[in-house]
Structure formats: C-alpha cells, structure tokens
Amino acid sequence: MTNLTNPSLDAAALEAQSREFLVFSLGEEEYAIDILKVQEIRGYENVTRIANAPDFIKGVTNLRGVIVPIVDLRIKFHLDKVEYGGQTVVIVVNVADRVVGIVVDGVSDVMTLTPEQIKPAPEFGVTLSSDFLSGLGSLEDRMLVLVDIDKLLTSDEMALVEQASE
Amino acid sequence: MDITDFYDTFFEEAEELLADMERHLLELDIDAPDSEQLNAIFRAAHSIKGGAGTFGFDVLQKTTHLFENLLDHARRGEMTLRRDIIDTFLETKDMLHDQLDAYRNDEEPDQEAFARICQTLQQLALEEIGQGLEGAEDVPTPGDADSPGQQPATPEPPQAGAPAAEEAGDGGDQRLVVALIDVGDKDRALLIEELEQLGEIQAQQGNQACYEVTLITAVSRDDIEAVMCFITEPEQVQIRVDESEEAITAPAAEPAPEATLPGENTEAPQPAPPSATPAASRPDTNKNDASKTKASDAKPKKAKGSESSSIRVSVEKVDQIINLVGELIITQSMLDQTVSELDGVNNGNLLNGMNLLQRNARDLQEAVMSVRMIPMDFVFSRFPRVVRETSGKLGKEIELVTEGESTELDKSLTERIIDPLTHLVRNSLDHGIEPPEVREANGKPRTGKLTLSARHQGGNIIIEVSDDGAGLDRDKLLAKAQESGLSVTDTMSDDEVWQLIFAPGFSTAKEVTDVSGRGVGMDVVKRNIQGMGGQVQIMSARGKGTTIRIVLPLTLAILDGMSIKVGEEVFILPLSTVLESLQPSRDDLYPMAGDDVVLKVRDEYLPVVAVHEALDVTGAKTELNETIAVIVQGEGRRYALLVDDLIGQQQVVVKNLETNYRKVPGVSAATILGDGSVALILDIAGLHRLNRAKKEARHQQRPHHDLERRLHTEGEAS
Structure with missing residues (x-):
C-alpha cells in the first residue's frame, strides 16, 4: 500500500475514487453491490412461479406493469435458512439492460469504500466463484463481500439470460 | 391491382419529404450554407419529382423539376443564397404542398398558381444565374398566368420549336450513358433488363463500383431515373448524355455552363419563351403573387379538408398509448374486483359508474388497437411486380391471384412479414411451378397459378402462398436430407418430411438460380415467422x-384469453386455441403404448397433456373425473389439456417474458391479472413438447407415470 504515502493522493482524490455500496445480508454474512445498479428496494410479494426453472429463480412479479424475474440469492448461495417474512426484501437491480429482483434477508446500509478498503477477492470454492466478486471490503471489524452483480446475473449458471447457443 | 394503390404511400412520403425540406430550408445558414443540407433539400425535391412522374402528376412533376434545377445550382454553389431566395423556396414548397393536396383530393392543381410559381422560379434563375431552367419549355408561359380566364386544365404543350437546348433529347433518340454505382449483381441484371425495354443497349462495361451502360433511347432521363428508382436508390444511378458522339443529339444533359444557354441563344425560335420576360422586375412579381393569392384563396380551403383525414404518427407513440391503455385496463379490472365485493344496494351509483368505466375502457382499447391495424393489401400489392419479374427471368408463365386483401393485420407484423413472404413466393415460382412445356406435358394449363390469400381465423391471421406446381418430392427431400447429414428415416410422416425444407442450409434446387436456392434459406423464413409468434x-x-x-397472431399486444386454474395457480390459454372444454369420462381415456394417454372425443383420439404434470404444479386435482379437459389446437394439432377449473374469458395485455427474463418452455408470454399478479400465457404446442420431454426423462427412472398408472389401477379396481 505505497499509495497511502503518496502525497498527491489527498483526501479529495480519495473521495473521488471511492464508491458507494448497498450492503445487504444473506444469513449471517454481509454482501454489498454497487449502488448505481440498484433501482429500488421493495417487499417480497406476489411472485408467480415459473415451472421448470432452477430453484433459486422464484418466478416473476409485476413491477408497475413490467414483468421482472425474482432470484433468491439465499438459495443460490446454499444458505440453510430460507424464510419469507416481513423482513424479506427484494433489491431491484438494473443489469445489462434488464431489470431483475434479488431476494435477500435484509438491507442494512449504504457504505462508501475507498480503493484502499477494497481487497482483492481470494479464490473461492464452488458456490460462489470469485469471478463474480469484485473484492472484499474491510470496514473496521466488518467484512463485506463485494458482488459483481452484472457478472453474476448474466452468467450461464444463473440461467436468467438466454444463451446464444440455445 | 393498379398503380393508384400506391398513391397514398406516395402522398405520405411526399408529405414527409416536404416537411424535411422545409425544416432544412429554415435551418439553412444563408451565409455559409451547409452542403449536406442543400443536398438533402435537393434530394427531397428530386424524390418527389420521381414519384410525381411515375404517377402522372404532371403539374407537380414540372414544378419540382424547375425547383430541383434551381436547387441544383444552389448546391453547386453557382447561385448565392439570399434571404428572399429562401423565402421563394419556401413559397415553392408551400405550393408543392397545395398541389399534393389537390392530387390527393382527386382535383387538378391550381393552374394559375402553377404558372405563377414557375414564372417566379424562372425569374429567379434568370436573375441569379443568368440562365433559364431546363425543362422550362414544359411549363405554361407567363401569358397563361396573366389571363386566368383562359382554359387552364391543360398546361400549354411543349412548343415544337422550343428546344431550350438542354433537354433536346426529350423529342428524339439520344445516346445516354447510365452509370450504376455500387449496384449488386442481381439488381444490376434487373436494371439492365429494364433498360432494354426502354431503348437499345449499345454497350455495357465496368465493375460493381461503377457499371456503365450505353443506351440509345427516346425516353427522357427523368423517366429512366424514375424506373430505376424502383430497384435501386437514386444516388446509385447517374445518367448523362454520351458526349463522345454528339451526332445523335444535343450536348450534355447536365446543365453544364458550356452548354448553349437559353439566355444567350436568342436566335432560337421561341414563340413565348419563359426567358423572354426578364423585364418583369422582382417586386412586380411579388405584387403579382400577392394579388393572385387572394384571388385563389377559395381553392386551398378545400384542400385543407383532407389534412385532418390522416396524420403521420410514429409507431413508438402509438405503442406507448397502447401500453398506457393496457395499464388502464388492468387498473380498471383491479377496481372492478374490489367494487364487486361491495353491497349493491348502497353503492348503486358506484357500481353503475364502474360499469360505464369498464365499457369505456374496452372501447378505448379497441379503438387504440385499431390504429395499428392495416390491410394486407399493403403487403400483397408489391407482389405483382415480384411475380412479373421473377417469372420473366425464369421463362415461366404465371398468373397471380390475391385473396382477402382487406384482412387487417398489426402494422409491425405486416412490415415483418414482407421478407419471408417474398422468399416463399420466389421459392414457389422457382421450385414449385414447372416450366410451361412441362406443365403442358403433364396435362396442366401452361400458365401456372400462384395464389396469395389472407383470412382471419379466431385471433389469428392465416396467410397462404399456394401454387399449382409440381408439389414437394418426398424421395428427393429424404435423399437430400441424408446427404446433408440430417437424421431421417423412410417412415417419417409427410408433415415431418415437408418440415425438412426448413432445416438450415437445405436446398433441393439442383443448381443455384438467380431467384432462389442460395443465400437466405427457408430456415430464416421459419425463424422470422416464429419470431413473430407464428407458425x-x-x-x-x-x-x-x-x-x-x-399462421400469425393478429396483434402481439392484446390477447383474448381463457383463464384456467391448476392447483392454486392461474394460467391463460389463448382463446383462439381453445376449441371446447368437457368433463372427461374415464371410459374415454385410453392408455397408449409407453407413457401416453389419449382422450376420445367424438371419434377422435387426442393426446392428453396434464398441465400440472408439465408445469410441476403442486396441489392440483389428480382425480380424472374431477378435472376438466380443454380441447385446444396448436401448430395444426389438437390436444386435450387437463386443468382443474375454468375461471373465465378475459382480454389480457401480452407482456414479453424475454424482456427481463428468458424464454420459458411451454409459456409464450405473461400478463398481469386484475389483482396485479402475473399469470403465464401457455403455448400449446410448447406445452406438449415439454410434456413429452418430461415423460421421456421420467421414463428413464420408472416405467409408468402417474396418470397412466392411475388408469391401470382404476381399471383393475372396477
């Protein structure tokens, strides 16, 4: 981190480089996505099931006249406890010209992370390939998993986007 | 089909071109005119002239011709633009508009105004460039304008002795060089064919970038251009008089400065040359104009009547309105559901109001939808030409019959159906209908018959291309398919064999012809049509x-649906696919070899698709005598769908699932129900395929599936 000692990097420059993230929880873990991708946050309700879709695709819902698919990241990430209650929240994100809703356990806050606070993501296991991570955010005693939501939702394994081969 | 059918297209197009022209004229910076803009104005005038000439709108053609020439000078920088010149141009544009309106109302344009505008343009040309305009001999002389009492119905015929130098070729044969710039092989062949009909081709040479045809013809340049424009863009054709051989006719057709100019050519016998009135000074002309405008005030008023009869609106705007109306309908049915729970006695007024709202909303929806509908004539009218050209090239005699031209179809679909249909027609002409000799030998009339028809069936439109040709050759298709490595068997049904022609890269044509058998194949046709939701x-x-x-849906935006319930889930069946519904009796259900169950309905055995099995619905009724069988039709076949309940019929707004998600097997789209929830619209054929695929997968795991086993066990029990 030689950058820290670089006198040309003053506070203003740091400010300019820092990005804002929306922090949400899946079980005990804290994840974060780029806030610019977020369109809105709403409750989980009225989802129409789609037959023969992967289990983490809960179905589609009506978002003011637009049909939006709903993905449950808790199921995708193999969390033990998947419950739907008053706290269950859908984050509606805009990726690749599409609108997709993701189900999470809760939204906690919006954080600003400077480049220094973002560490490279380690090689991960099977459930969440590090391809879909933009890094790990360290904030005092908290660790945020920064998800590259674009890559994740358009990936083959999410089966959200029609692949050219089909 | 005659040429008048294209009038409306021309009017609309010309209207747009004039609007463009006006915009450019208004934006034009007089001190530093943008050459792109000048070119655009010139092109607009040129296109209108071409169209007007084709349709025989003489006055319009002549006016635009003069205008165009003037613009030509302007864009070459031979004329310095001034404010009053632009004003004159704008006035000319208004005049063109009036003339267009007159033609649209089946009237002759105001001859007086015509004469006046021609005079103004001539005047301008004389003053600014010191020369008259080519084509000027065709316009009425100022004498006409000065004596309005004179019969104005016919413009003064071109005077025999008014060669006006430049367009002398109009009368006799001339030698023209037609340069085709960047024209593809196919189009070039067509163009040369057209040219052959216009005159004698002396030589042709060149390459794709510039192919030159030397032509001796009596036809004027403009007419040739007008003909060519059917096939290619005006910019791709350049016509000039062959200067190498001046023997035949007058020099350069392009108004080159060295050509004999009318202004200098005073000895030429011109009885009443337009250029003979240079004395009339500009202010005079303007005064003249003003008084004349008053005198002819009555006429333009009549023309105004037609303006309100049609407006050009972008499709996006219409779509936006349709979407909004769709939302309105959803909101209305949501309200309806809430209100229907209220007590009718105390809320009579509210209920009445709701009824009224419902009716109005439906009417509004219908009215909005009809905006997008246009008759199939729009598509069919371009085929006589396709057939004539193609049959000529193939040496076949073909009669084209069109039926059901007034059948209406959504505009976005008509536009997209043209290409596939053209391909099918060409294919029929090339592969389907035999050469006259073969036909005679087979005892058929020499002339083949190609029928294009359109009709409505339920919520669909059915478009057919039929020929009375040789028909498909099953053996040849099979052999060819084997050759191309497709998996085929001799036992395939005819239907399946016919579908082979839609396989990519499949062509039975022995050799590639000009017309078909290469390039885009039938697979593209099929894909296009499926992309439109058709079959x-x-x-x-x-x-x-x-x-x-x-078979195409009439519109993609709205669907008459039958809502059904399976378990707790609601699905929509397109009403057009539903034939009937009945309570199946166990006696009519027969298990079939393997996994299938068929339902006997009036001596017909229909494959049974249990919706809850195909779509994995839990909690659905499984007792056969509790379910309802809906007989549906998809891709020409009938199926019996087992559902729990019929809820009712309703119009639904079709929402694409693929916008934010992907294609789902067995589901064609989604819609939003009255309570705001999403319901999936089922795709019958897709559902059946899905069912079969699932059965096959299940078959691997256990020999019998639920439904069939139940049939067996129930049968044993009884």
Missing part, C-alpha cells in the same frame, strides 16, 4: 401443388 405449415400433393400456410 408455418406445409401442405403438398405430388403433381398438384404446394401450399405454405403462415
């Missing part, structure tokens, strides 16, 4: 002919 069916009889049937 293609083929019916063919050896020696009798082939019919290709395209």
Whole structure:
C-alpha cells in the first residue's frame, strides 16, 4: 500500500475514487453491490412461479406493469435458512439492460469504500466463484463481500439470460 | 391491382419529404450554407419529382423539376443564397404542398398558381444565374398566368420549336450513358433488363463500383431515373448524355455552363419563351403573387379538408398509448374486483359508474388497437411486380391471384412479414411451378397459378402462398436430407418430411438460380415467422401443388384469453386455441403404448397433456373425473389439456417474458391479472413438447407415470 504515502493522493482524490455500496445480508454474512445498479428496494410479494426453472429463480412479479424475474440469492448461495417474512426484501437491480429482483434477508446500509478498503477477492470454492466478486471490503471489524452483480446475473449458471447457443 | 394503390404511400412520403425540406430550408445558414443540407433539400425535391412522374402528376412533376434545377445550382454553389431566395423556396414548397393536396383530393392543381410559381422560379434563375431552367419549355408561359380566364386544365404543350437546348433529347433518340454505382449483381441484371425495354443497349462495361451502360433511347432521363428508382436508390444511378458522339443529339444533359444557354441563344425560335420576360422586375412579381393569392384563396380551403383525414404518427407513440391503455385496463379490472365485493344496494351509483368505466375502457382499447391495424393489401400489392419479374427471368408463365386483401393485420407484423413472404413466393415460382412445356406435358394449363390469400381465423391471421406446381418430392427431400447429414428415416410422416425444407442450409434446387436456392434459406423464413409468434405449415400433393400456410397472431399486444386454474395457480390459454372444454369420462381415456394417454372425443383420439404434470404444479386435482379437459389446437394439432377449473374469458395485455427474463418452455408470454399478479400465457404446442420431454426423462427412472398408472389401477379396481 505505497499509495497511502503518496502525497498527491489527498483526501479529495480519495473521495473521488471511492464508491458507494448497498450492503445487504444473506444469513449471517454481509454482501454489498454497487449502488448505481440498484433501482429500488421493495417487499417480497406476489411472485408467480415459473415451472421448470432452477430453484433459486422464484418466478416473476409485476413491477408497475413490467414483468421482472425474482432470484433468491439465499438459495443460490446454499444458505440453510430460507424464510419469507416481513423482513424479506427484494433489491431491484438494473443489469445489462434488464431489470431483475434479488431476494435477500435484509438491507442494512449504504457504505462508501475507498480503493484502499477494497481487497482483492481470494479464490473461492464452488458456490460462489470469485469471478463474480469484485473484492472484499474491510470496514473496521466488518467484512463485506463485494458482488459483481452484472457478472453474476448474466452468467450461464444463473440461467436468467438466454444463451446464444440455445 | 393498379398503380393508384400506391398513391397514398406516395402522398405520405411526399408529405414527409416536404416537411424535411422545409425544416432544412429554415435551418439553412444563408451565409455559409451547409452542403449536406442543400443536398438533402435537393434530394427531397428530386424524390418527389420521381414519384410525381411515375404517377402522372404532371403539374407537380414540372414544378419540382424547375425547383430541383434551381436547387441544383444552389448546391453547386453557382447561385448565392439570399434571404428572399429562401423565402421563394419556401413559397415553392408551400405550393408543392397545395398541389399534393389537390392530387390527393382527386382535383387538378391550381393552374394559375402553377404558372405563377414557375414564372417566379424562372425569374429567379434568370436573375441569379443568368440562365433559364431546363425543362422550362414544359411549363405554361407567363401569358397563361396573366389571363386566368383562359382554359387552364391543360398546361400549354411543349412548343415544337422550343428546344431550350438542354433537354433536346426529350423529342428524339439520344445516346445516354447510365452509370450504376455500387449496384449488386442481381439488381444490376434487373436494371439492365429494364433498360432494354426502354431503348437499345449499345454497350455495357465496368465493375460493381461503377457499371456503365450505353443506351440509345427516346425516353427522357427523368423517366429512366424514375424506373430505376424502383430497384435501386437514386444516388446509385447517374445518367448523362454520351458526349463522345454528339451526332445523335444535343450536348450534355447536365446543365453544364458550356452548354448553349437559353439566355444567350436568342436566335432560337421561341414563340413565348419563359426567358423572354426578364423585364418583369422582382417586386412586380411579388405584387403579382400577392394579388393572385387572394384571388385563389377559395381553392386551398378545400384542400385543407383532407389534412385532418390522416396524420403521420410514429409507431413508438402509438405503442406507448397502447401500453398506457393496457395499464388502464388492468387498473380498471383491479377496481372492478374490489367494487364487486361491495353491497349493491348502497353503492348503486358506484357500481353503475364502474360499469360505464369498464365499457369505456374496452372501447378505448379497441379503438387504440385499431390504429395499428392495416390491410394486407399493403403487403400483397408489391407482389405483382415480384411475380412479373421473377417469372420473366425464369421463362415461366404465371398468373397471380390475391385473396382477402382487406384482412387487417398489426402494422409491425405486416412490415415483418414482407421478407419471408417474398422468399416463399420466389421459392414457389422457382421450385414449385414447372416450366410451361412441362406443365403442358403433364396435362396442366401452361400458365401456372400462384395464389396469395389472407383470412382471419379466431385471433389469428392465416396467410397462404399456394401454387399449382409440381408439389414437394418426398424421395428427393429424404435423399437430400441424408446427404446433408440430417437424421431421417423412410417412415417419417409427410408433415415431418415437408418440415425438412426448413432445416438450415437445405436446398433441393439442383443448381443455384438467380431467384432462389442460395443465400437466405427457408430456415430464416421459419425463424422470422416464429419470431413473430407464428407458425408455418406445409401442405403438398405430388403433381398438384404446394401450399405454405403462415399462421400469425393478429396483434402481439392484446390477447383474448381463457383463464384456467391448476392447483392454486392461474394460467391463460389463448382463446383462439381453445376449441371446447368437457368433463372427461374415464371410459374415454385410453392408455397408449409407453407413457401416453389419449382422450376420445367424438371419434377422435387426442393426446392428453396434464398441465400440472408439465408445469410441476403442486396441489392440483389428480382425480380424472374431477378435472376438466380443454380441447385446444396448436401448430395444426389438437390436444386435450387437463386443468382443474375454468375461471373465465378475459382480454389480457401480452407482456414479453424475454424482456427481463428468458424464454420459458411451454409459456409464450405473461400478463398481469386484475389483482396485479402475473399469470403465464401457455403455448400449446410448447406445452406438449415439454410434456413429452418430461415423460421421456421420467421414463428413464420408472416405467409408468402417474396418470397412466392411475388408469391401470382404476381399471383393475372396477
């Protein structure tokens, strides 16, 4: 981190480089996505099931006249406890010209992370390939998993986007 | 089909071009005119002239011709633009508009105004460039304008002795060099063919970038251009008089400065040359104009009547309105549901109001939808030409019959159906209909018959291309398919064999012809049509002919649906696919070899698709005598769908699932119900395929599936 000692990097420059993230929880873990991708946050309700879709695709819902698919990241990430209650929240994100809703356990806050606070993501296991991570955010005693939501939702394994081969 | 059918297209186009022209004229910076803008104005005038000439709108053509020449000078920088010149141009544009309106109302344009505008333009040309305009001999002389009492119905015919130098070729033969710039092989062949009909081709040479044809013809440049414009863009054709051989006719047709100018050519016998009135000074002309405008005030008023009869609106705007109306309908049915729970006695007024709202909303929806509908004539009218050209090239004699031109179809679909249909027609002409000799030998009339028809069936439109040709050759298709490595068997049904022609890269044509057998194949046709939510069916009889049937939904935006319930889930069936519904009795259900169950309905055995099995619905009724069988039709076949309940019929707004998600097997789209929830619209054929695929997968795991086993056990029990 030689950058820290670089006198040309003053506070203003740091400010300019820092990005804002929306922090949400899946079980005990804290994840974060780029806030610019977020369109809105709403409750989980009225989802129409789609037959023969992967289990983490809960179905589609009506978002003011637009049909939006709903993905449950808790199921995708193999969390033990998947419950739907008053706290269950859908984050509606805009990726690749599409609108997709993701189900999470809760939204906690919006954080600003400077480049220094973002560490490279380690090689991960099977459930969440590090391809879909933009890094790990360290904030005092908290660790945020920064998800590259674009890559994740358009990936083959999410089966959200029609692949050219089909 | 005659040429008048294209009038409306021309009017609309010309209207747009004039609007463009006006915009450019208004934006034009007089001190530093943008050459792109000048070119655009020139092109607009040129296109209108071309169209007007084709349709025989003489006055319009002549006016635009003069205008165009003037603009030509302007864009070459031979004329310095001034404010009053632009004003004159704008006035000319208004005049063109009036003339267009007159033609649209089946009237002759105001001859007086015509004469006046021609005079103004001539005047301008004389003053600014010191020369008259080519084509000027065709316009009425100022004498006409000065004596309005004179019969104005016919413009003064071109005076025999008014060669006006430049367009002398109009009368006799001339030698023209037609340069085709960047024209593809196919189009070039067509163009040369056209040219052959216009005159004698002396030589042709060149390459794709610039192919030159030397032509001796009596036809004027403009007419040639007008003909060519059908095939290619005006910019791709350049016509000039062959200067190498001046013997035949007058010099350069382009108004080159060295050509004999009318202004200098005073000895030329011109009885009443337009250029003979240079004395009339500009202010005079303007005064003249003003008084004349008053005098002819009555006429333009009549023309105004037609303006309100049609407006050009972008499709996006219409779509936006349709979407909004769709939302309105959803909101209305949501309200309706809430209100219906209220007590009718105390809320009579509210309920009445709701009824009224419902009716109005439906009417509004229907009215908005009808905006997008246009008759199939729009598509069919371009085929006589296709057939004439193609049959000529193939040496076949073909009669084209069109039926059901007034059948209406959504505009976005008409536009997209043109290409596939053209391909099918060409294919029929090339492969379907035999050469005259073969036909005679087979005891058929020499002239082949190609029928294009359109009709409504339920919520669909059925478009058919039928020929009375040789029909498809089953053996040849099979052999060819084997050759191309497709998996085929001799036991395939005819239907399946016919579908082979839609396989990518499949062509039975022995050799690639000009017309078909290469490039885009039938697979593209099929893909296009499926992309529109349609299907293609083929019916063919050896020696009798082939019919290709395209089934398309009338519109993609709204659907008459039947809502059904399976378990706790609601689905929509397109009403057009629903034939009937009945309570199946166990006696009519027969298990079939393997996994299938068929339902006997009036001596017909229909494959049974249990919706809850295909779509994994839990909690659905499984007792056969509790379910309802809905007999549906998809891709030409019938199925019996087992559902729990019929809820009712309703119009739904079709929402694409693929916008934010992906294609789902067995589901064609989604819609939003009255309570705001999403319901999936089922795709019958897709559902059946899905069912079969699932059964096959299940078959691997256990020999019998639920439904069939139940049939067996129930049968044993009884």
